[in-house]
Every structure is written in C-alpha cells, then in structure tokens.
Amino acid sequence: MTVELSLTRDPAHLRHGSNIGQPMTRTDGVLKVTGKARYAADNHPPGMVYAVIATSCIARGRVKSLDVAAAKRHPGVIDVMTPAHKPELAEDPDAKGNPFAFRMELLQSDAVRYANQAIAVVIAETLEAATEGAALLSPRYQVEIARVGLDAGEAYAPPVVGIGNPAEVRHGDIDAGMAAAAKLTDATYETPAQYHNAMEPHAIVAVWDGDRLFIDTPSQGMGFAQMRVAGLFGIPPANIHINSPFLGGGFGSKGLISGPQVLGIMAAKLIGRPVKLVLRRSQMYGPVGHRPPTRQRIRIGTDDAGTLTVINHEARITTSSFDDFYEPAADASHTLYASPAIRTAHEAVRVDTGTPLFMRAPGEATGSIVLESAIDEAAFARGIDPLEFRLKNYAEVEPTTGKPFSSKALRQCYAKAAERFGWAGRPLLPKQMRDEYGFLVGWGMGTATFPAIMFQGNARAVIRADGRGVMETGAHDMGQGAWTALAQISADSLGLDFDQLTFRSGSSDLPDAGIAGGSGHTATVGAAIHNAGAAVIAKLAELATADQRSPLFGAGNAGVVARSGRLHRRDDDARSESYADILARAGIAELDGTGSGAADAAAQSQYAMHAHGAVFAEVKVDPQLGQIRATRLVGAFAAGRIINPLMVRSQLYGGMIWGLSFALHEEAVMDRRSGRILNANLAEYHVPVNADVPPMDVITVDEHDPHVNPLGIKGVGEIGITGSAGAVANAVFHATGIRVRNFPIKIEEVVMGLAG
Amino acid sequence: MMNFDYVRPANVADAIAAASEKGASYLASGTNLLDLMKGGVSRPSRLVDVTRLPGLDRIERLADGSLRIGTLVRNADLAHDAEFARTYPAVAEALLSGASAQLRNAATVGGNLMQRTRCAYFYDAGSACNRRWPGAGCDALQGENRLHAVLGWSEGCIATHPSDFCVPLVALDAIVEIEGKSGRRELPLEALHRLPGETPERETALERGDLIVALRLPAEAKDFAGHARYVKVRERTSYAFAVVSAAAALRIEHGKIREARLGLGGVAAKPWRAREAEQVLAGAAPDAAVYSEAARAALSDAKPSGDNAFKIELAQRILVRALTLAAAGTPDRIPALPGSPFSSVAGA
Numbered sequence A: 001m002t003v004e005l006s007l008t009r010d011p012a013h014l015r016h017g018s019n020i021g022q023p024m025t026r027t028d029g030v031l032k033v034t035g036k037a038r039y040a041a042d043n044h045p046p047g048m049v050y051a052v053i054a055t056s057c058i059a060r061g062r063v064k065s066l067d068v069a070a071a072k073r074h075p076g077v078i079d080v081m082t083p084a085h086k087p088e089l090a091e092d093p094d095a096k097g098n099p100f101a102f103r104m105e106l107l108q109s110d111a112v113r114y115a116n117q118a119i120a121v122v123i124a125e126t127l128e129a130a131t132e133g134a135a136l137l138s139p140r141y142q143v144e145i146a147r148v149g150l151d152a153g154e155a156y157a158p159p160v161v162g163i164g165n166p167a168e169v170r171h172g173d174i175d176a177g178m179a180a181a182a183k184l185t186d187a188t189y190e191t192p193a194q195y196h197n198a199m200e201p202h203a204i205v206a207v208w209d210g211d212r213l214f215i216d217t218p219s220q221g222m223g224f225a226q227m228r229v230a231g232l233f234g235i236p237p238a239n240i241h242i243n244s245p246f247l248g249g250g251f252g253s254k255g256l257i258s259g260p261q262v263l264g265i266m267a268a269k270l271i272g273r274p275v276k277l278v279l280r281r282s283q284m285y286g287p288v289g290h291r292p293p294t295r296q297r298i299r300i301g302t303d304d305a306g307t308l309t310v311i312n313h314e315a316r317i318t319t320s321s322f323d324d325f326y327e328p329a330a331d332a333s334h335t336l337y338a339s340p341a342i343r344t345a346h347e348a349v350r351v352d353t354g355t356p357l358f359m360r361a362p363g364e365a366t367g368s369i370v371l372e373s374a375i376d377e378a379a380f381a382r383g384i385d386p387l388e389f390r391l392k393n394y395a396e397v398e399p400t401t402g403k404p405f406s407s408k409a410l411r412q413c414y415a416k417a418a419e420r421f422g423w424a425g426r427p428l429l430p431k432q433m434r435d436e437y438g439f440l441v442g443w444g445m446g447t448a449t450f451p452a453i454m455f456q457g458n459a460r461a462v463i464r465a466d467g468r469g470v471m472e473t474g475a476h477d478m479g480q481g482a483w484t485a486l487a488q489i490s491a492d493s494l495g496l497d498f499d500q501l502t503f504r505s506g507s508s509d510l511p512d513a514g515i516a517g518g519s520g521h522t523a524t525v526g527a528a529i530h531n532a533g534a535a536v537i538a539k540l541a542e543l544a545t546a547d548q549r550s551p552l553f554g555a556g557n558a559g560v561v562a563r564s565g566r567l568h569r570r571d572d573d574a575r576s577e578s579y580a581d582i583l584a585r586a587g588i589a590e591l592d593g594t595g596s597g598a599a600d601a602a603a604q605s606q607y608a609m610h611a612h613g614a615v616f617a618e619v620k621v622d623p624q625l626g627q628i629r630a631t632r633l634v635g636a637f638a639a640g641r642i643i644n645p646l647m648v649r650s651q652l653y654g655g656m657i658w659g660l661s662f663a664l665h666e667e668a669v670m671d672r673r674s675g676r677i678l679n680a681n682l683a684e685y686h687v688p689v690n691a692d693v694p695p696m697d698v699i700t701v702d703e704h705d706p707h708v709n710p711l712g713i714k715g716v717g718e719i720g721i722t723g724s725a726g727a728v729a730n731a732v733f734h735a736t737g738i739r740v741r742n743f744p745i746k747i748e749e750v751v752m753g754l755a756g
Numbered sequence B: 001m002m003n004f005d006y007v008r009p010a011n012v013a014d015a016i017a018a019a020s021e022k023g024a025s026y027l028a029s030g031t032n033l034l035d036l037m038k039g040g041v042s043r044p045s046r047l048v049d050v051t052r053l054p055g056l057d058r059i060e061r062l063a064d065g066s067l068r069i070g071t072l073v074r075n076a077d078l079a080h081d082a083e084f085a086r087t088y089p090a091v092a093e094a095l096l097s098g099a100s101a102q103l104r105n106a107a108t109v110g111g112n113l114m115q116r117t118r119c120a121y122f123y124d125a126g127s128a129c130n131r132r133w134p135g136a137g138c139d140a141l142q143g144e145n146r147l148h149a150v151l152g153w154s155e156g157c158i159a160t161h162p163s164d165f166c167v168p169l170v171a172l173d174a175i176v177e178i179e180g181k182s183g184r185r186e187l188p189l190e191a192l193h194r195l196p197g198e199t200p201e202r203e204t205a206l207e208r209g210d211l212i213v214a215l216r217l218p219a220e221a222k223d224f225a226g227h228a229r230y231v232k233v234r235e236r237t238s239y240a241f242a243v244v245s246a247a248a249a250l251r252i253e254h255g256k257i258r259e260a261r262l263g264l265g266g267v268a269a270k271p272w273r274a275r276e277a278e279q280v281l282a283g284a285a286p287d288a289a290v291y292s293e294a295a296r297a298a299l300s301d302a303k304p305s306g307d308n309a310f311k312i313e314l315a316q317r318i319l320v321r322a323l324t325l326a327a328a329g330t331p332d333r334i335p336a337l338p339g340s341p342f343s344s345v346a347g348a
C-alpha cells in the first residue's frame, strides 16, 4: 500500500533533529580512503574485454577512411566497431524524444561534428591492444572549415534557454528605466568554455544476458539513463540494471548518459562479451558536455540616489551545430536586485563543438560573475560602497515576478559575512591598500543565489520484525555525501537511531530517485524518504494504538511519537513500546511504505524559492609582476535546513573554490582554426591547486522555510560558485584599479595595466 | 599502446649500445616521455631504461671544488639535500618551484634537462609541427601563442623550453657530462639546447645514443650562494609551468656587484643566459636604476612571436625583481612557495 502524504504537512509523530542536523562524518569515508569503494571502472566481470574509442582530430567534416585491417591485425584486437559494423539500434540517436534526449554520436554516420567525437571503437583483450588498435586506424578526413568561437556565425534567438525558460524576459518599462538613469554602466564581459573534468572519467562496464543488461557506470540520473538506453536498444527499462554506488564527481556531466557510455554497451552487444570502456581525460573534452563561452553586455542604470532604474542583461552563447542547449546566462539578473525594469535576452551561435550541457550552476555561474562585476562597477560609478549599494537595492520580493520569497535571510548573510571579513572601513577607491610587503590588496564582494529546485523521487521504507529499519532509494552520491545525509533523514523519518538503519542506494533496482542535479537531490529524495518513513510509522502506530494489549492503546495516530525504535505516548512518555514488540504481537514479518517527493506546485506558484548568500574576497596582487593570489574568502549562506553541517560546509567550500577558479584560472583553450582543444588535460586546464586556495570561512545562516518542502531544504551544491567568482574579480579591481572583463583574469591584462 | 622493446641495461656501455639504434629512446622516470607516448607524439620502438644504471645517483663534491650530480638523482632529493640547497639556493628554489611534489620525487636530472617543450601543438598529434615532423609547418605561429618565445625564435618554431631547473643552472655555467659511442665528452649546459633556426627538430646537441651521465657545477658557482634567487610567474601558485622566470646570482663585494649571473626561463627554446645584462651589472652599485638598465639590455633583441608582447615587459620586470631579491640576500631557508613572487610573505 502506498501512502502519499501532503508535502507541506509535518506528520505529527515526526521529530527531526536526532540525526538530521548532526555533523556526522561520511558513512562511506573509510571505504573511500582505503580504496574499497568500488567505482564503475573497478569492476572486472569474468570474460571482460576492453573497448577504446578512436576520436576525431578534426572538428567538422567526414571520415573518408579507417584502416580497420591494420587495427584488426594488431595482436589482441577482437573487433572494430565502425558505422559499417555495429549492432542495430532501435532508435535513431539523433531523435529528440524529449527535451532531455540530447543527440549523441553512436557511429550512425561518417560525419564529424566536433573534435574528440567518437569515430570508431576498438575492442581488444587488453587495454594496451585496444589503445594501439585505435591509433592504427589512421583516419583520413574530408575536412571542412570549423566554426569556432562567439563570432563564428550568424546569431539567432534560441527558442528557449536552460530548461524551458524564455530566451527573453521583460519586466517593467525598459525604455523608461534607461531614460531615468542618471548614470548608466554599460559593460561587455566574456567568459570562456569550461569542461566539467570530474576526477573520475566516464566509465562503463556492460554485461548483456539475453535481453537483460547490467551496467556499472557513474550516473547522476539512473532513471533517465534507463529510459534512454531502453529506447536505443529496444528493451524494457526494467531489463536494465544500473549500478552506480559512487561517482568521482559529475558536476552535471553524468546527469544524462553520454554517447561514449552507450558505445560501451554497443561494443558488449557486438561481441557478446562483457566490455569495459573508460574515457581518457582528453576524450572528456567533447562528448560529455561543457559550459559554453559567453559574451554578455549588461547595462545598469541608477538614479542620483543610487537606486536601480534598469538592468538590461544580454548574453551571446554558443551551442553545437546539431543540437540545442542554451546556457541561460542572463537569467542571473532575474532575482537579486530590485530594479523597476529588468530585461534579459539571449542569442546563440552555432559552432563545431559537442553540445554544451548543464555544468555546475549552468547559467547561474556565467551570469553571476558578470552581474556581480557590473553591480560593482555601478556602485563604483556612484561612489557607493558595494555592500551599501546592494542593500539599497535589496529585493524584498522577486523583482521579475513580484512574488514574495518563501524565505530569504540574505540581509543576515551580508551582515554576518561582512562582519567576519572585516569589511567596514574599506576604502571606496581602488589601489589604496598595501600589505607590509608592498603587495596591492583588494577587497571585493558578490551576492550568491540559486533557485530551490525539486525533481521527482521515490523511496521505500521497511520496518523489520527485529525492529530495525531499511530505507531504499536509487539516489546518487557524487561525493557530496548522499550516503550520509539521506541516511540521516531516513533514520529520523523512521524514528530510529542511526545504527538501527540500513540504507540502500545507488542502484536502479531501487525506487527511482530522480536526478542528482539542480542542487535538488537532498530536497527531493529527502522528501520522498520523509514520506516513506511516515507511511510506515503511520501503519505501525495504527497497529499499536488499535491493540488493547499495547500500552499505546487508544492514543490515536497523532498521539504517538517515534524515537529510537519505539513508539511513545505523546501525553505520557513513559508509556512506550518497541517496533519489534508491536510487529511480533501482530504477527507481521515486516511493514513497508513508500513515499515520493516533488515540488509543491501550489507553493511554487505563490512563492519565489531561492537560497542566498554573500561572499567576500581578499586578493593580493604583485604591483610589478601582476601575479594574483586570493588570500581570504568568507561566505555566509542561507539555504534552508542544514541536514549535515560537515557535508554542507564541504559543498560550499567546493563551490567557492570553483568561483575562484572561474575568476582566475579555468578556461578551455581552443585553436581558432581547427576547433581542437589545446589544453585537454589537467596539467594545462588549470583549476586551483591547494596552494591557490586561501583560508576560507563558511557561515550558515539559519533559515526556517515552511514552504519549499516538508523538511525545509533548499540545496547547497551550486550556490557557492555564484557570488564567489564576482567577489574575487571585484577584489582584483579593488587591488589594482584594472577592470578585467575577460575571464579568467590573465596575467597580461593585469601586468600591462600596472605601472611596473 | 604500441608495442616496443624494453631493455634495462646493466651498465652505461650497454645502454649506449642499446640506444644507438634508430627509434630507441632513453627512459628515465618517464614523467614526460610516457605522456608523449600515450598521446602518440613519441613512438619509440625501444625504451632503454636507465634508472637502474649503477653509480649515476650520487651527489659528489670533487677535489677542485666543483659538484657532480649523477643523472639519476631525483629532483626532490637534490633540492632537499641541505648542503646543496645552502650552496646553490637558486637552483634548489627553481627545482622546488617546478611541477608537483609527486613529479619531483620521480623526475631525474637528465630527464629534466631533456624534457620537451610544452607547446600545445607539439603535444597535439593532429597539428602541424616542425619539431615533430620537419617541414610540416608550425601551427603555433598563427595559433594560440601567448606563452611562446620572445627570444631566439624562428619562423620554423616559436616554442620555449619549459624547465625551471635549467634556468639557474645556465646562469651558473653548469656543465653536462655525456657518454656516447665515441666516449665521454662535456658540454656547457648553454650549448645543450639549440635554438630552432632552420632545423627545429634538432632540439639538443646530443647525438643518437648519447647519454647524459652527470651535471657539474663549477667551483665558482659556490661564490654566489649569498645572493641568489629564482622568481617564477605562473598561472597558478603551484603545479604550473613558468609564464616567464628569472634566476639572478650576484657576487657583491664592498657594496659593488663584482659579478652577476642571470638566466631567463619561458622566453626561448633554451634556458636563456642574459650576458648583456650581466655586463651592465658588473662593477655597478646594486640599485634599481642599474637593474632596469640590465633588464632592458637582456631583452633588447626580444620580439613577440604572437600574442605575447607582454612577456617582453614581464621578463624585464622579473629580472629586476630577481636582482632586487638576490641583492637583498638569500633567505635562510627556501620559502614555502618557492619561486613565487609571494614567497616573501611571512607564512605564505
């Protein structure tokens, strides 16, 4: 029996806090540090062989020939999968069945749409043989001129941006806002292409058993993957068993199953043996998504008092030549600042790259660094302190919709972070501060925000005869700590101590938990767990309170409270009974219940739901050499209920470091003629190393949100990037007086602007 | 991966014989070579593993006051040898500014000297590169070249040599000891790497089969210990190659610079010895004006090879900084952020 509980009603018997909110260390921590956590590529089923993808080194054109014979002659090579020799698919990989079905290259033709695209797969007894086989294919191409960069072609208005958002949004009278502006900041910024670069490359071990398929592969969305694979191979989704207990990071690149993973499944089918396929690092720069480059023009008008009159935020982005994903960069201007007139608009250019996709804070990150930099410019133009300027233009309701916020403790975030940082007394003018060694010192800030998103997820709860509980949900631990945080929610929802619970997750055979994305996994699956637990406890309470032999008899369902594996009478705590006793007397082996979690449409239509934060950064800059070093980062975040402060802090640290990376380091460099990525490796694709990460301080500000979901969770996975990137960039300006509008900030832009 | 022979010779003579065949390559710790093989850039048919050759892993003080470092001494071991670091502080600082701790633990002296350029087009087997394929052309010329050479380049190749280690070494007149088919010979380090000219594919003066067995620092190199620094500007604080770097070593007597030694990194296909600048400094009182003049002299022949004019300005400023720091005196211990402009920050 399934019991669906209202999402906004807290079942009477539940008391959150025994486990939720506790700083528990990771349940999978020991497994990970001892190497016992089994990641996809760690699996070696009997008879397994290796598949290696041969990738295109041109960005556009056609493969004229492949020396398949040479590859096959190489000792150990079993077969070579090519457009001419591959298993039949039940569905065209270019079909757009739903908006989340992105086109993939499964050797359906000899066309090359981007560099690093798969053009063949070599299957061999050893990884070495497959690798050499791939090299021996020596492809010959018919090359067409590649379209590279933001000016590669005619720009057009995309049909939608992000997930179904309008490409252009207008609120208020833009012309009037422009006319009312006594000062207009008009600046154009560029952000680069970035690649997810999860530590763990996309990997798959695929085993066919008749028309059943068993795959080990990292996934942020097993349900979606099942559906896609089912369609491609013409088998029922239930025949597909995905095992994904651990991910070595995903950041969005493992949200949807990618072409290379499907090629591994095809290879296994082709030769009728288990196959392992793992992408090389360089092969991750193409078929698994990326953050596209953007050029953003933003105009911010203020009146004489420094009050906003208009924000007009336009973004040009690239997408692939063959599919549609549009980074909603300008949408960052919708929610933060109270302007009577706001316009956001996007235009797109088709280029010869893989299709860009969701990458940690898609749109929010690219838009935030530009908005926060431009707000800094506008404040500076007005001679107003950047924090004061933000407070002056604080949005009491969501500006573009007029909806009240379900909760918004941003003011407290500003205050707490500013105090911890020591913002007061910051000179308005740049280039005023030096440390004792003569380095230029700059302080900058940014506002962080991210929507509270929920998907659809399910869970199943069981109370067993021995009184212990089991919670089952096909959730995804990308390293963020789902194994721990969701188990904490499970224990509370079943009224159990943590060690009385068995938590099962990471497999598609369990109830579908939706997608780990949009910072909504804990909120979504947490709600499902909460409801599943409540359903079981309700049944248990019914059994007990209806039974004359129980000390709880007559208490009524709402008259009992679950705690540590016992039900207690609410009006007399001393009268209680254990779950085991209740079941034993009723002669029931186990009780189960299911629950689901999803956004509450009614609440959503009434309230704007966002997490917020404030980030303050200090950088030092060498006054002659232009070398930049972040020296302090302080962030305060209000993101609803905190399930596990340790995990949350790590998420926020990680996000803030990502923001630092966005401002100072990260960029995929593409050859402007060939369209090949020149730094497709972790030596030259720079992210901060430990020596770049300054002392960091994260403050979480309490926020009780009764509207977002039953547990009041908003999500913390992505918000840390927003605000932080702009704060660092603004600090560089404050240190040097040089406003770099091209990210990441490069040494030459700073050095040539400094006197020397 | 392609099949290749792997041999582990027992002595230097066998190693040279094994490496004298066409297609053979020495393998030290492989931190550079194996990456190149995996990328299909190098495809040796035989690897001659030199890491077990006896007697090449010693640091020896010779009777004439010079120091001999066997080719198999690991970068980290050398930098952390207390006496070495005291005597040649700029060399130790340069070593520790390079790569990562793991790489330095593995990397050898010979491997560091012989590491190949980091030009992205050289690494990308799909690009045209005269070094990989003589006559193919140079895709860097019209490509992404903000980090390429500003000194000594040719239309044939604008790549730089990436080693940090080599920069103070070339300033200190280091000598390379080589064993080859026709016996033992020596070469100033300055003559090991070649400028590209018409033959960029000939990167060094080594002939087929030549094995670097040791590196020698002459007796006079010790005289600079009190005033020697290495400064490296890079795109993150650690684990990044130099955008530009400089080594400065001074002999200061009675308030005057008796002798200056200057090396520049990241500017040319070889570690660059700035002799004109050394002349400017010789005999001068150490002050900012003369440093600037020296820096101008060092870069007087520089010209951009692409989007890299800033490197000419930056190189001059780094030289001035290295001179300023060197004149102020070598710090008691190597800073926690070796080579970083921020290394003077307490606790950094």
Ligand SMILES: Cc1cc2nc3c(=O)[nH]c(=O)nc-3n(C[C@H](O)[C@H](O)[C@H](O)COP(=O)(O)OP(=O)(O)OC[C@H]3O[C@@H](n4cnc5c(N)ncnc54)[C@H](O)[C@@H]3O)c2cc1C
Binding pocket: A683, B025, B026, B027, B028, B029, B030, B031, B032, B033, B034, B035, B050, B071, B097, B098, B099, B100, B103, B106, B107, B108, B109, B110, B111, B112, B113, B114, B115, B116, B162, B163, B164, B165, B210, B211, B212, B213, B239, B240, B241, B242
């Ligand atoms: C990610 C990364 C970052 C790095 N960052 C830096 C940096 O910041 N600064 C820096 O200076 N370096 C850096 N390096 C380069 C590093 O210093 C070199 O890879 C290392 O020094 C090579 O030493 P090895 O012993 O591994 O050489 P190998 O890779 O084994 O050999 C390199 C070359 O030298 C040849 N060779 C080796 N020994 C001899 C010999 N005795 N005689 C003749 N030829 C020989 C080999 O045939 C080969 O061609 C970096 C490397 C990587 C991978």
Ligand code: SF4
Binding pocket: B117, B119, B120, B121, B122, B128, B129, B130, B131, B132, B137, B138, B139, B140, B141, B156, B157, B158, B159, B200
């Ligand atoms: S600069 Fe030199 S190494 Fe780089 S592509 Fe040109 S020839 Fe090759």
